[in-house]
Amino acid sequence: MVQLFDLQAIANMGILRWASRLxxxxxxxxxxxxxxxxxxxxxxGVGLGNSGYFIPQAIGSFGYLLTEILRVFxxxxxxxxxx
Numbered sequence: 001m002v003q004l005f006d007l008q009a010i011a012n013m014g015i016l017r018w019a020s021r022l023x024x025x026x027x028x029x030x031x032x033x034x035x036x037x038x039x040x041x042x043x044x045g046v047g048l049g050n051s052g053y054f055i056p057q058a059i060g061s062f063g064y065l066l067t068e069i070l071r072v073f074x075x076x077x078x079x080x081x082x083x
Contacts, residue, residue, distance in 0.1 A: 052079025
């Protein structure tokens with residue numbers, strides 16, 4: 001709990017590296033990517049699973065360093081989903 005509310009650590013590391021230390025950076029990356037897809041395609045981009053077509057471009061370089069995200073893109077036969 002101390003690490004969760006350490007604002008100095010968040011400021012020093014940045015939100016994504018801080019989230020990575022607390023093992024929920026993958027979820028944050030999916031949220032950011034899903035929101036970016038929504039901003040680009042507000043009507044059809046995130047509806048009915050269509051966001052999976054655009055998520056690989058929205059993940060960003062930090063996301064491809066995370067093992068869970070790599071596992072989803074390599075071994076999953078379906079489209080990635082930000083949910």
